[in-house]
Amino acid sequence: MRYVAPSTLEEASAFLVDANGNGRVLAGGTDLLVQLRAGMANPDTIVDVKHIDELMTIKEEADGIRIGAAVCGQAMGEHAGLNNTWPGLVEATELIGSTQVQGRASAGGNLCNASPAADSVPAMIAAGAMISVYGPDGHRELAVENFATAPGKTNLKEGELITSIKLPKPAEHSGDAYLRMTPRTEMDIAIVGLGVALTLDSEGTVTAARVGLGAVAPTAMLVKEAGDALVGSKLDDEALERAAEACRKACNPINDKRGTIEYRTKIAGVLLKRVAKIAAERAGS
Amino acid sequence: MAEKTYKWVGTRQPRPDGADKVTGRARFGADFDMPGQLVGKVLRSPHAHANIRSIDTSKAEALPGVKAVMTSADMPDMPDEMAPAGEVMVNLRDVTRNVMAREKALYDGHAVAAVAATTEAIARQALALIEVDYEVLPHVIDVDQAVAEGAPILHENLRTKNVDGAEDTLTNVAARIQFTKGDMDSGWSQADVVIEHAFTTKPVHQGYIEPHAAVASTTEDGQVQLWCSTQGQFNVRGYCAKLLGMETSQIRVTPSEIGGGFGGKTVVYGEPLAIKLSQKAGKPVKIVMTREEVFRGSGPTAAGAMDVKLGATKDGRIVAADLNIRMQAGAFPGAPVGPACMCSFACYDIDNINVVGFDVVSNRPKVAAYRAPGSPVAAWGVESAINMLAEKLGMDQLELRIKNAAREGTKTHYGPTFKDIGMAATLDAAKNSPHYQTPLKPGQGRGVAVGFWFNIGMDSSAACHVGEDGTVTLISGSPDIGGSRASLALMAAEELGVDYQKIRPIVADTASIGFNFLTGGSRVTFATGMAVVQAVREAIDELRARAAKLWEVDVEAVIWEDGCAKPAGSNVGDFEPLSLAEIAVNAGKTGGPINGHAQLNAQGAGPGFGAQIYDVSVDQDTGHVTVDRCTVVQDVGTAIHPDYVEGQLQGGVVQGIGWALNEEYIYNDKGQLENTGFLDYRMPVASDLPMIEPIIVEVPNPNHPYGVRGVGEVPIVPPMAAIGNAIAGATGIRMTDLPMSPPKLSAAIDAARVSEAADD
Numbered sequence A: 001m002r003y004v005a006p007s008t009l010e011e012a013s014a015f016l017v018d019a020n021g022n023g024r025v026l027a028g029g030t031d032l033l034v035q036l037r038a039g040m041a042n043p044d045t046i047v048d049v050k051h052i053d054e055l056m057t058i059k060e061e062a063d064g065i066r067i068g069a070a071v072c073g074q075a076m077g078e079h080a081g082l083n084n085t086w087p088g089l090v091e092a093t094e095l096i097g098s099t100q101v102q103g104r105a106s107a108g109g110n111l112c113n114a115s116p117a118a119d120s121v122p123a124m125i126a127a128g129a130m131i132s133v134y135g136p137d138g139h140r141e142l143a144v145e146n147f148a149t150a151p152g153k154t155n156l157k158e159g160e161l162i163t164s165i166k167l168p169k170p171a172e173h174s175g176d177a178y179l180r181m182t183p184r185t186e187m188d189i190a191i192v193g194l195g196v197a198l199t200l201d202s203e204g205t206v207t208a209a210r211v212g213l214g215a216v217a218p219t220a221m222l223v224k225e226a227g228d229a230l231v232g233s234k235l236d237d238e239a240l241e242r243a244a245e246a247c248r249k250a251c252n253p254i255n256d257k258r259g260t261i262e263y264r265t266k267i268a269g270v271l272l273k274r275v276a277k278i279a280a281e282r283a284g285s
Numbered sequence B: 001m002a003e004k005t006y007k008w009v010g011t012r013q014p015r016p017d018g019a020d021k022v023t024g025r026a027r028f029g030a031d032f033d034m035p036g037q038l039v040g041k042v043l044r045s046p047h048a049h050a051n052i053r054s055i056d057t058s059k060a061e062a063l064p065g066v067k068a069v070m071t072s073a074d075m076p077d078m079p080d081e082m083a084p085a086g087e088v089m090v091n092l093r094d095v096t097r098n099v100m101a102r103e104k105a106l107y108d109g110h111a112v113a114a115v116a117a118t119t120e121a122i123a124r125q126a127l128a129l130i131e132v133d134y135e136v137l138p139h140v141i142d143v144d145q146a147v148a149e150g151a152p153i154l155h156e157n158l159r160t161k162n163v164d165g166a167e168d169t170l171t172n173v174a175a176r177i178q179f180t181k182g183d184m185d186s187g188w189s190q191a192d193v194v195i196e197h198a199f200t201t202k203p204v205h206q207g208y209i210e211p212h213a214a215v216a217s218t219t220e221d222g223q224v225q226l227w228c229s230t231q232g233q234f235n236v237r238g239y240c241a242k243l244l245g246m247e248t249s250q251i252r253v254t255p256s257e258i259g260g261g262f263g264g265k266t267v268v269y270g271e272p273l274a275i276k277l278s279q280k281a282g283k284p285v286k287i288v289m290t291r292e293e294v295f296r297g298s299g300p301t302a303a304g305a306m307d308v309k310l311g312a313t314k315d316g317r318i319v320a321a322d323l324n325i326r327m328q329a330g331a332f333p334g335a336p337v338g339p340a341c342m343c344s345f346a347c348y349d350i351d352n353i354n355v356v357g358f359d360v361v362s363n364r365p366k367v368a369a370y371r372a373p374g375s376p377v378a379a380w381g382v383e384s385a386i387n388m389l390a391e392k393l394g395m396d397q398l399e400l401r402i403k404n405a406a407r408e409g410t411k412t413h414y415g416p417t418f419k420d421i422g423m424a425a426t427l428d429a430a431k432n433s434p435h436y437q438t439p440l441k442p443g444q445g446r447g448v449a450v451g452f453w454f455n456i457g458m459d460s461s462a463a464c465h466v467g468e469d470g471t472v473t474l475i476s477g478s479p480d481i482g483g484s485r486a487s488l489a490l491m492a493a494e495e496l497g498v499d500y501q502k503i504r505p506i507v508a509d510t511a512s513i514g515f516n517f518l519t520g521g522s523r524v525t526f527a528t529g530m531a532v533v534q535a536v537r538e539a540i541d542e543l544r545a546r547a548a549k550l551w552e553v554d555v556e557a558v559i560w561e562d563g564c565a566k567p568a569g570s571n572v573g574d575f576e577p578l579s580l581a582e583i584a585v586n587a588g589k590t591g592g593p594i595n596g597h598a599q600l601n602a603q604g605a606g607p608g609f610g611a612q613i614y615d616v617s618v619d620q621d622t623g624h625v626t627v628d629r630c631t632v633v634q635d636v637g638t639a640i641h642p643d644y645v646e647g648q649l650q651g652g653v654v655q656g657i658g659w660a661l662n663e664e665y666i667y668n669d670k671g672q673l674e675n676t677g678f679l680d681y682r683m684p685v686a687s688d689l690p691m692i693e694p695i696i697v698e699v700p701n702p703n704h705p706y707g708v709r710g711v712g713e714v715p716i717v718p719p720m721a722a723i724g725n726a727i728a729g730a731t732g733i734r735m736t737d738l739p740m741s742p743p744k745l746s747a748a749i750d751a752a753r754v755s756e757a758a759d760d
């Protein structure tokens, strides 16, 4: 097994191409090292991307904030601009693991590990985040909800890696929030994770809303119908119930050791109502 | 309540092993290494139940770097009878089969072969090269299904003990036991109110942080050294000697520091395999389990399915109690059904009791002890039913328990009559606690439950060596899993009248101290404590004799007080007191080294009783339970070291909260365990827990020089039922099956809503 730590994107991509499908990117390693130890991954080449500046910085741009793919949760939590604009995404990221894990775990790793239960992903979907990818064919961009294709699978092609995640600048009176259901309070994996980002007008009516839903289908997803159900409402019970129903309908979970189909489906609706209220409160303040 | 005042006993001193543990210097099982050591790895069955037609190890043996391969063929078969091994009676035929499968694999994770190789990678590769020809058989996981007609049979030779006419019947029921007291018909006829309900628990793992680890080194002349993490080095020695056909004196076992055991490290798994592989390879072999192996291959506690029936008069006097409990033993007989039956109603003074228990095998790992084995399972049913009775009677849950509490003179349904016990004092302390006196907040529920454990005595040896500078080495053979070294040193300091810091307690290997039964049954501070006190007193007698010699007086004329020899009275003569150090420095001139030894079979363990109070809130939409407040009250006899007593009480509660709310084994339809790690086997984390308030009650045990009872097991008995009772208070819903996990509680809440709506 070879370990390399390039300082440019071009080199990183070249190492991955060289590895011929047997290379793995190493960001925080909180998924990858666990998989190596368990014998679930056995790459020839490990490409540590933490020496590439672009992947390690958070940049405020005119139309939003760009987060380097390997920036750890702790750094995101300490970034004032990010906390002010996307507190829901920050809280989702900070749910990952423990203090120790936070010092390493990245949003890029969370995305690329492609677990349906990844905590930051529904929040990124709700936020309308875009992923920047670099590879042998140069740069490309895609929406977060289009990135994972199946549990553990993404649409990254050979030699490609994520460079950054771009969050749009939210409109005025916007807010986002994320909640997950876990049997334990910490160190657990979401049975359902749900993020909402919404915008209110001066009357408190919802003018735009996006709902990201995780852990209830092979990949985290955008539930457009749920967002649509909230638009035009003041989050009255009826609108919330319609959005909750849309979330329940979107569920396509499995019965597994982490939860039953019935329970996951029910909780998707419960969380929608709770999260939408928190997001609206933030939007209003 | 303790009337005596002590200088050291009852104080909170730093633990002797503390510095090593907080600096990472302490050596746990996996920290031992030998030059030239090989890595041992175990091949485990992927099938819950399968005949083993053949095992071909030739390819593994041919792999470069592989130094030894073993199967059950390398160990002698054992007769089907109970035999002593390290003073525990065990069926060695079963033990050898659990350590390594013979004709059958009986659970997912059952060891079938083992290898020793120069590296871990080679060892793993070798495991993959071992070819096992399995004939997969139907399996059974659940205890009531294992009892049902037509269930897959695990052992062709198994017959139900204590049942007439069972000689010809294939069965998974290994034994039936029964305890009765009074007359049930008369009991039921007096009852105005009757409660009858079924309850189940799930097997839970002890969850010790340190996986099992052992290093074995053998020599050409047949001597074996073994370093391992265990609760009983003498028991490990006994088991290994029997299983490998060796003499105990050939095996020297050194216990490491232990990262938790809770009963689970009282048996052997990799230890005999490491010895055998080492014998075959001629090199030291180290076997360390992974967490997955711990879950798949080592004992959880037994689970139970039970029916409880209680009858009471209108004024709340319980007049009849019936329990029928089926306990799951895992793949081999030996569920703690005896203790479960005995503990079930031990907290109460009830005239008419009938308890029947069954020991049932199924395709899961053989159970091992876990804090108060059996008692928490029975308490889940009994203590839930007691609350149902209180609800029906319209009585306060604590008042009902106080009214029926076992007291001095209560004759138990399993035989003994209680003498000096603290059940009533414990309940009074619970009632008067700040917690019970505080009203609930809106939405909260409060639950109470009580628990019992016998506590045990058994064999201990101890030695007290006085050094030439007057400091003392205190030697026992009891692995310290809960701060017992500190407690033993405190008792020695009290006896000797010297500073606690002058006493260094150590845990010795099997060749350096006489036999000690394992650390379990809450026995160490009681039984080994007694041995320590006796050993120290013997040393004190010797110290007095030396002073007498120096003063040229009779030994009877010398007393020991405040760490010094003193003349017994003014008529003895005018002598300055001689300190321990002063006598020690001249030991060579007065007769040689000064030591004390003791070995005993400790009689008169004091029964332990506890009561716990929980306030919980329930998220009505998700079924998530938050434990808001918890108070744990227990009669501990005397708290020798209050910190470690409180630690035991709090630790039991933490494990009980996990057992109550989330812990369970999840099997797929092939009988394979799916949650083999702490991510999906959900023990509580710190943020799941409230502050746990301990209240120590001290009703001294008259049979111990310092009144010790034993504290480590009672605290895990009440939590499950107390939390179930609190949930019932918060929701009106009675949960009867553990764990009370969010999906289950949420479904129960929804079902109740539906039926309420239908009633409206």
Ligand SMILES: Cc1cc2nc3c(=O)[nH]c(=O)nc-3n(C[C@H](O)[C@H](O)[C@H](O)COP(=O)(O)OP(=O)(O)OC[C@H]3O[C@@H](n4cnc5c(N)ncnc54)[C@H](O)[C@@H]3O)c2cc1C
Pocket: A024, A025, A026, A027, A028, A029, A030, A031, A032, A033, A034, A049, A069, A070, A095, A096, A097, A098, A101, A104, A105, A106, A107, A108, A109, A110, A111, A112, A113, A117, A118, A119, A120, A156, A160, A161, A162, A163, A187, A188, A189
């Ligand atoms: C104790 C513990 C608790 C955890 N708790 C949670 C939790 O609560 N919620 C949760 O969602 N997750 C949790 N995780 C999982 C993990 O921490 C997260 O998924 C984390 O975000 C992964 O980030 P990382 O930087 O460590 O990724 P790594 O392990 O470095 O990488 C993960 C995967 O992504 C690939 N990868 C990483 N970066 C890139 C890139 N830029 N381009 C292409 N591929 C890339 C890697 O090759 C690998 O396949 C936990 C893990 C542990 C060990």
